[in-house]
Amino acid sequence: MAAPIRFRAWQREALSKFDARVHSDFLAVATPGAGKTTFALAAVRRALVAGQARFCVVVVPTQHLKMQWAIAAEGFDIHIDPDWSATDGPLPSDVHGIAVTYHQVAANPEALRRRVGRSFIVLDEIHHAADARSWGDGVRHAFGPAPVRLCLSGTPFRSDQSAIPFVRYVGEEAQADYEYGYGEALRDRKVVRPVYFPRIGGRMEWTAPDGASYSAGFDDALGRNLASQRLRTALDPGGEWLAAVLSKAHRQVEHLRLGDPRAAGMVIALDQEHAKSIARLFRDHLGVDVTVATSDDPEASRKITAFSEGNDPWIVAVRMVSEGVDIPRLAVGVYATNTMTDLFFRQAVGRLVRMNPGAAQQRAYMFIPDDARLRAFAAGIGEQRRHSLRKPEREDDALYRDEDPEEEREADAEGADQLSLFAAISAIPLDVEGKPLDTSPVTSDGESNEDTDEEEIPGLVGDSDSEAGLGDDFRLMPGFGESVPTPVPMPEPVPASTAGASPRSRRRRLREQNSACVRSLVHRTRLGHAEVNAELNRRAGIVRITQATAEQLQKRIELAEKWLRRP
Numbered sequence: 001m002a003a004p005i006r007f008r009a010w011q012r013e014a015l016s017k018f019d020a021r022v023h024s025d026f027l028a029v030a031t032p033g034a035g036k037t038t039f040a041l042a043a044v045r046r047a048l049v050a051g052q053a054r055f056c057v058v059v060v061p062t063q064h065l066k067m068q069w070a071i072a073a074e075g076f077d078i079h080i081d082p083d084w085s086a087t088d089g090p091l092p093s094d095v096h097g098i099a100v101t102y103h104q105v106a107a108n109p110e111a112l113r114r115r116v117g118r119s120f121i122v123l124d125e126i127h128h129a130a131d132a133r134s135w136g137d138g139v140r141h142a143f144g145p146a147p148v149r150l151c152l153s154g155t156p157f158r159s160d161q162s163a164i165p166f167v168r169y170v171g172e173e174a175q176a177d178y179e180y181g182y183g184e185a186l187r188d189r190k191v192v193r194p195v196y197f198p199r200i201g202g203r204m205e206w207t208a209p210d211g212a213s214y215s216a217g218f219d220d221a222l223g224r225n226l227a228s229q230r231l232r233t234a235l236d237p238g239g240e241w242l243a244a245v246l247s248k249a250h251r252q253v254e255h256l257r258l259g260d261p262r263a264a265g266m267v268i269a270l271d272q273e274h275a276k277s278i279a280r281l282f283r284d285h286l287g288v289d290v291t292v293a294t295s296d297d298p299e300a301s302r303k304i305t306a307f308s309e310g311n312d313p314w315i316v317a318v319r320m321v322s323e324g325v326d327i328p329r330l331a332v333g334v335y336a337t338n339t340m341t342d343l344f345f346r347q348a349v350g351r352l353v354r355m356n357p358g359a360a361q362q363r364a365y366m367f368i369p370d371d372a373r374l375r376a377f378a379a380g381i382g383e384q385r386r387h388s389l390r391k392p393e394r395e396d397d398a399l400y401r402d403e404d405p406e407e408e409r410e411a412d413a414e415g416a417d418q419l420s421l422f423a424a425i426s427a428i429p430l431d432v433e434g435k436p437l438d439t440s441p442v443t444s445d446g447e448s449n450e451d452t453d454e455e456e457i458p459g460l461v462g463d464s465d466s467e468a469g470l471g472d473d474f475r476l477m478p479g480f481g482e483s484v485p486t487p488v489p490m491p492e493p494v495p496a497s498t499a500g501a502s503p504r505s506r507r508r509r510l511r512e513q514n515s516a517c518v519r520s521l522v523h524r525t526r527l528g529h530a531e532v533n534a535e536l537n538r539r540a541g542i543v544r545i546t547q548a549t550a551e552q553l554q555k556r557i558e559l560a561e562k563w564l565r566r567p
Contacts, residue, residue: 005075008191011039014178018043018150021177025149025166027126031182032154032350033192037072037326040122040150045076048096053120053148056080056097057112059105059139061128064301066099068326069124070504073097079503086111088546094503102128106138116146123166126151127343130164140165154350182353182381192353193331193362196457197378199370200248202241204233205425213425218370227371229422231338234369235270237277239427242336243285246278249334249367250286253313255461256331259361264307265332267316268348272296275316278336282314290314328356333366335374345377363459503550510553514545517560524564536560 007015010030018026030036040058047053058069058080066082073080073096081091084098086108091098097119105112121143123129129139143149149166168175185191203217206229216222216230234241249265256263269275272294282288291307293300293315307315308327315327318337333352335345352364368374514536521532533545540556542548548556 005038005042007038007042008035009188010180010184010191011035011042014039014180015042015046017178019046023168024147025151025168026178027151027153027167027174027176028178028180029153029176030178030180031185031192031353032347033354034154034180034185035191036124036152036154037069040124040152041073041076041078043150044073044097044120044122045078047120047148048078054118055091055115056120056122057116057143057146058097058099058122058124060099060101060124063101064304065124066101067301067305069099071502074502074504081504081507083508084546089544090115090547092547092549092552094549094551102135102139105142106132106134109138109142112142113145116143119146121146121149123149123151126153126164126167129166136163136165154347185353190355193355193364195349195352195364195366195381196460197381198248198365198367198457198460199375199378200241200245200367200429201370202234202427202429204230204239204241204427206230206233207421207423207425209422211421218372227373228338228340231369231371232422233424234427235274235336235338236424236427237274237281239424241427241429242278243281244429245334245336245367246281247286249332249365250282250288250314251461252365252367253332256361256459257313260329260331260356262311262329263331263356264312264327264329265314265334266327266330266351267314267334268337269316269318270337271318274336275318278316282316288313290316293317326354327351328354330354331356331364333364335366335368340371340373342377342380345374346381349381361459365457365460507550507553510550510557511545513557514553514560517557517564520564521560536563 014028014030018028028036028039030039044053044056048056056078058066060066060069070080070082078096079094080097080099081095082099084091084100086104100112123139123143129136143166151164151166163169164174168177182192186194201218203215205213205215207213208226208229214226214229216226218230218234222230233239236242246267249267253263253265267275267278267290269278275292275294279290279292282290289312291303291312291314293303293307295318297303304315304317304327308329315330330351333348335348339345349366352366355362366378368378518529518532518536521527522529525532536556536559537543537545539559540548540552542552542556545553545556
């Protein structure tokens with residue numbers, strides 16, 4: 001390998017159990033940030049070197065994760081192609097495997113089934129295979145013939161009754177072959193960071209879908225529908241609550257950047273428009289330009305990669321960074337979405353738990369609305385959940401007062417037409433003592449500081465702290481937030497030389513050069529693209545460019561350049 005890799009104790013133990021498996025399938029459940037990718041790639045490399053497999057397929061939930069796996073594989077001298085598609089045909093002989101999404105598998109499982117006879121299959125975040133019936137059926141059909149399937153998950157719990165392919169069940173409960181939880185990782189030290197949860201209280205006023213007016217704080221007991229409306233009001237970008245929370249979180253990022261100039265924050269927004277509104281709040285009131293990554297943006301993956309490698313202080317996203325994305329410099333989060341599932345909350349918190357080698361203080365902070373549901377999720381973040389096929393019993397029902405049957409009937413009767421009457425009126429950040437913000441913490445081990453001797457979250461910037469240069473009033477008045485940003489050293493420019501380029505990068509560059517040569521030849525010869533490509537393939541001795549090795553791609557470029565030099 002390019003450099004020696006030191007394995008953590010849990011990874012060595014998991015590899016030993018994987019080698020001793022008696023089934024074709026192996027499920028490893030490990031907390032986000034623990035190093036599941038490293039464990040899986042070590043298992044793949046050992047199988048390839050030993051001749052137990054001649055090819056590997058990595059299946060992931062998102063497009064961005066394909067590239068992330070390909071980059072990580074380079075550290076093991078494994079060349080994974082993240083750009084493969086079912087129309088490409090057989091792979092070049094100098095490629096060790098491909099990375100595809102669950103959606104790609106479902107779209108054409110037969111194309112993969114024909115290629116996995118002696119393949120090592122890695123199914124990352126395997127619970128996604130149960131997101132849709134077509135996904136589960138596609139995964140089962142495509143990889144049924146494979147001799148080995150390594151399933152990975154950081155958040156295996158699902159709130160439905162969909163069975164996950166290639167996962168072994170005893171009765172109605174999924175059985176992991178190896179588990180490594182967040183609590184264990186914290187005890188092992190230097191694996192994951194502790195995450196703290198500043199809770200932000202407030203009082204909201206809104207008009208309900210039926211036209212009635214309401215005013216309530218987060219501590220007021222409400223039914224499920226009204227509690228959801230209260231949260232939507234708090235998250236309204238036109239109110240004071242969200243602006244105050246962003247200001248508080250930005251103060252924390254600036255404080256952390258005094259010790260780690262690349263420390264950054266992440267906001268998880270409601271939807272694409274909400275994300276753009278949050279970006280405007282940062283720009284107009286805090287003078288901060290942020291990265292916005294939404295699923296409708298074709299540049300989203302590139303933006304996430306640039307943010308991960310850069311120095312910008314904030315990224316705002318909807319679901320693009322909720323799972324699997326590795327950005328160790330993220331240390332602050334704002335949960336500004338009404339997605340209220342334990343699974344999604346754990347995925348969001350998982351973006352903050354990764355150790356950052358460049359930080360002196362390994363702590364992270366997720367700012368959350370003081371909603372009873374989120375309070376419960378935060379308190380239970382250290383608990384280990386198993387996937388169960390039993391129908392959930394609405395465990396959080398006790399968090400609400402009894403629903404008004406009349407209210408439920410009216411909501412069902414009005415349906416979507418009623419939604420047009422909903423309107424947020426005001427959202428003011430308050431606590432029970434009338435202070436601008438309530439930061440009563442819930443720590444990552446599930447203990448509330450109200451029940452311990454600890455008065456404050458360690459390292460949390462207080463309202464009166466002057467280090468970040470912000471005042472005590474968090475309401476966004478004109479001129480608020482005009483602070484001088486912490487200077488960040490710019491990285492040295494990277495030479496454009498290809499001498500140390502990875503096989504994946506070199507192949508992509510060779511393909512781009514081939515495309516440029518074809519365009520020049522089309523312009524020069526007046527032939528069509530298909531005719532030029534066919535002639536170059538014939539001369540280079542290949543069937544299709546997608547099946548060409550790097551050496552054949554280089555030869556094709558040389559032939560094209562020779563053709564261009566003809567008089």
